[in-house]
Amino acid sequence: MKSLSDFGFRVIQEYFLMCNKYKLFFSQKMIHSLFLINCSGDIFLEKHWKSVVSQSVCDYFFEAQEKAADVENVPPVISTPHHYLISIYRDKLFFVSVIQTEVPPLFVIEFLHRVADTFQDYFGECSEAAIKDNVVIVYELLEEMLDNGFPLATESNILKELIKPPTILRSVVNSITGSSNVGDTLPTGQLSNIPWRRAGVKYTNNEAYFDVVEEIDAIIDKSGSTVFAEIQGVIDACIKLSGMPDLSLSFMNPRLLDDVSFHPCIRFKRWESERVLSFIPPDGNFRLISYRVSSQNLVAIPVYVKHSISFKENSSCGRFDITIGPKQNMGKTIEGITVTVHMPKVVLNMNLTPTQGSYTFDPVTKVLTWDVGKITPQKLPSLKGLVNLQSGAPKPEENPSLNIQFKIQQLAISGLKVNRLDMYGEKYKPFKGVKYVTKAGKFQVRT
């Protein structure tokens, strides 16, 4: 009896050992492989950071893609028998990463977006053609960005020191001299406590530009009242300053900023105590902060839309009439207005006359785009006409919502104002500039 239980115990022990071994075998973390897939479903690049994973794993992805019908609806996380696929969709490309074990999904998603950003940064666009043209650089980048599936160097300033971005001139020079575009020194930023800035920056013209861009997200209901509105702002910086400048940017009204997220270069404590952005900037273009002015504050909506869209029952036509006018625009011109409408499927064609600008209607996607341009208050732009419906089909019960784009130069709608920019640590006088723009973000009018 005893020996039997002993035996049983041993078996169990061995089993556990085996389980352990098995588990260990799979205990590889983070990102295993990356596949780049274009819209027509071709895998045009693959990179493995550990053992090779067969391309066939992407079949699960294709399956999900088919099920989703729309590219936007492909679930970012797909579970397959042996792997997990985490994917993002950027610029008509799918970045599909293969994961074997537990990892925070946002970690991977954030990383994939960072990869796409880097491509954008290096090649000017993140497209299949650009990636194929620069496949070696892409490979070198991926090699540096991830080691054994764990991010290594993702700051653009560091990467650019390791691998120089391609330029036409450099590729010509390289092909003649045989020199390489791979740096052979350790990027100094990697080691310092300001990893985002490279050392030895030199400019003849020292400039610092800040773009305060605010976007109004709003939902306006049928009757024209605001259901929801808030302001999403960013400050993008373009800093071309020599040496190690230490900047501090202060606002006239910092309390406006309700919720702020910072570039890592910003000293948080300084913001907490004095509401001043103090930082040693990265070199080049970067997003300094993004912020939100919450819906608690009243958001000025700069445009209004009058609309009347109706479809007649049992007849194959409908009427369409929209007019746009300015409202609370702080005396600035509203420009770049575009109205986009996703018409119901039964709409065959539209026959409209704009008083201003031009319109297009794509009968396949059923998207109506009206490029309005500027608003002049004397004569409000409108778009009127008839809608041809598929005969016999029931009339659509919902009126389409209008998505509106516009732009107001030299205005931050929240009223945010930069007070001053000071520079410490360097002797020269930089050229400074701040630009304000207000745009429509996700601005939707329900009809």
Added chain:
Amino acid sequence: MSAAPAYSEDKGGSAGPGEPEYGHDPASGGIFSSDYKRHDDLKEMLDTNKDSLKLEAMKRIVAMIARGKNASDLFPAVVKNVACKNIEVKKLVYVYLVRYAEEQQDLALLSISTFQRGLKDPNQLIRASALRVLSSIRVPIIVPIMMLAIKEAASDMSPYVRKTAAHAIPKLYSLDSDQKDQLIEVIEKLLADKTTLVAGSVVMAFEEVCPERIDLIHKNYRKLCNLLIDVEEWGQVVIISMLTRYARTQFLSPTQNESLLEENPEKAFYGSEEDEAKGPGPEEAAATALPSRKPYVMDPDHRLLLRNTKPLLQSRSAAVVMAVAQLYFHLAPKAEVGVIAKALVRLLRSHSEVQYVVLQNVATMSIKRRGMFEPYLKSFYIRSTDPTQIKVLKLEVLTNLANETNIPTVLREFQTYIRSMDKDFVAATIQAIGRCATNIGRVRDTCLNGLVQLLSNRDELVVAESVVVIKKLLQMQPAQHGEIIKHLAKLTDNIQVPMARASILWLIGEYCEHVPRIAPDVLRKMAKSFTAEEDIVKLQVINLAAKLYLTNSKQTKLLTQYVLSLAKYDQNYDIRDRARFTRQLIVPSEQGGALSRHAKKLFLAPKPAPVLESSFKDRDHFQLGSLSHLLNAKATGYQELPDWPEEAPDPSVRNVEVPEWTKCSNREKRKEKEKPFYSDSEGESGPTESADSNPESDSESDSKSSSESTSGESSSESDNEDEDEEKGRSSESEQSEEEGERKKTKKRKKVAEGHRAGSSSDEGSDSSSSSSESEVTSESEEEQVEATSWRRKTAPSSKSAAAAKEISLLDLEDFTPPSVQAVSPPMIVSTSLVTDLEGLTLTDSSLVPSLLSPVPGAGRQELLHRVAGEGLAVDYAFSRQPFPADPHMVSVHIHFSNSSENPIKGLRVGAPKLPAGISIQEFPEIESLAPGESTTAVMGINFCDSTQAANFQLCTETRQFYVSIQPPVGELMAPVFMSENEFKKEQGKLTGMNEITEKLTLPDTCRSDHIVVQKVTTTANLGRVPCGTSDEYRFAGRTLTSGSLVLLTLDARPAGAAQLTVNSEKMVIGTMLVKDVIQALTQ
């Protein structure tokens, strides 16, 4: 594809024909032969001596790998190039090796020696990359080599290499898990590393190799918390998620006795709404079970973690924000969790993938803590342009957030959604309405009516979904809704969606007593179409038949039998079984009588109403933000989030008992050892410094000092802490104190022992350095003036500006005997030369000499008597010469003379024991002082504008003497040249508190101009300011450290009565100066 455009141009002919198939068909094996040929020329290129050809070949090979093509047959040719000089070729070879080494292990071994060599390279980049590749080659034979390399790299002086070592650990572990014990040792070592660079990587290694060894974290816990904000984003995510687990094992639950708190009136105000909605929660039950427990006090370390992660909610990285959010959700007291809502809502504006993940987590959180997201309800409103999967998730959140007060708004919003063109979304909205109706009784009727209206919708999907939801709602209160059931019954003719049909049939069967006339008719219709129905509908038809048979057997007996016979021959065995089973139950037969008597009870038993609940309920047993949570299934390698312990484990395990000072000296030593390698680059010292000093770097010191000086040491970082904070602070401030000290010692490059100064000292030096910045210009001016005065002093006879060089040589003769010249002079010569030259060119030389007095400072004072010094006598004098290395320092000339019979060797300054802010620049060591000889050395002391004594040791080879230098207040300043108008202007600014006036009577001996000026300038190092009136004397100077102006006015009346006025920001200095000057004048 144009991966190698240059190449195809070069080799035009040979490359041409193969190109199309090479580019277009990655997977086909049919082109193997042409591939083979192609590889031949690649091999040729790799074998040439030309780097450009090699590079081209490698580029093409990498392009092949990128497309997933097999390039393994090139292995021998490629591996030869591993030692290639061209760095780009090398890198690409590495890429190739890492990809194929696993398949060709024997050949891969050829490359190992190159990497081993690389590991010893003086360049840290090469060491690191060699280790990276070596550890990435998955060849089991080299495990021992890897192990050795990792161990070595773990104690490398470059943090970058150490980081690489941390990365290599999991690689080796996955190759050979038997190395675990050794690897844990390495991890333990690296965990103790203080650089932010290493922290993230080593925690990642820890999580992969030994996540169960939580004991390794104890000692590093506080350090990790403090470093966190400076670690790069990826490391932050890993560390935070590890610390979440750690905290769950080490601290007590902050919510454990919520009920105790609830007795406080203030508590009720956030606790109530939730409890109302949920009924008595499990927490409450648990808490009431433990009424005797002593009041909960949060562990200071727990608080430390919460406090240090909070700023990261404002990170730009969504992953970091999510990591902090989950940490707060799992660890923070209920009242504090709210802070994460804002940050999470912000993420909703990010990429749609991020939205998707965040919404999933918000959905889970909003079930447990609804109040948290309620203010942001509108942020979850849906736009028609959102992707469907996002819409559905937002709907989920909206439903979770709906309560009595906001339900009208939510329902109005839902109403717009129902008209959407996206039918899947509409269906989800109907479900959501159903859930709102079940949860909030008040709106049940409204919802039901709304849903009934939807039954006339044109879209069948919408109708079907409504039916399903109505069915569930009706089940809750069927009696009042006969009408709706009738309406539904009529729909059976039109609705084709099986689920909806089945739902209607079930409803009619269940409530057939409410619709006695319609039910049999429905059955009749269904019997007719029975064979064409879907399976679920058929089952419901059988159900309906059985129920009707039991209640109304007269009308339906035949119909029932007909349906049952049809079902008996159905294709589906489920239906056949059901038919047989039903028949036995309802139709009494000879044997089965016992059961059929209870048939009515069986079929028409009152059924409990369904509970419509979120699919996200109870998902929070998975750690939020994890893959497992997202999939709602345990992913491989998921680390279970442990429950809070009942009793808190010993918190003292986290105390670092190694005395700070020994540790510090170790570090100091290490640093010294490294010095030669990194002296040229800031590489090493940068991160180490940042690692253990405050998160802010030194460059920030000015901001820090300003904030601290106003609000005190820790208030700036702890504005929103409650009283249990107090404990946390004490330990923390201790820490920061230590940090401050460490920083200080570093500055002095000396290890002091035992001396503990408060962080105030830091403030002092910080503020001084900050003010120095603004003062730079005036300072240089001052220097010039001073230089001139010095020149005048040494060569008083020469009224005109003599040749600079000559003068500086005279300086040397004055103070440094020839024997020492070799040791200290070069610097002095050159700097004084420079300042002299400056003085010559820039100052108004015709005016200055007559005004600036050439008086040296107070005479020599004894520092060490020759008896006490065993033959060594030391005097000191204030030379009033600018100290070359640091303008803030007072330069002190120290005169040594050896009156013993033996030479004194190794004379130097040792272990200064200085009050806060005071620093010393020692004189270079005097190697030997022969008997009878004497020598002079110059040292600088920054007294920080105070007359505190600088205590230090004078060390010889054999003895140490404690000495101290106390400066007269007049030596703490340097003369400034200014015009009468400037003087008056400045004096006007420094009135009130800053003005000290004293009356005195000048003795007869002291009435002449010359004597008065001389006496004043001897007492204080001030410069004379020209003055219009004859009996008024003005002097100006600046204090050395802070550069504040000191203005002295002596108004001497003919009778001897005089008035002395000193204007200075530094009141203490002013008062003391007045005292000293009066003493000097009246004696």
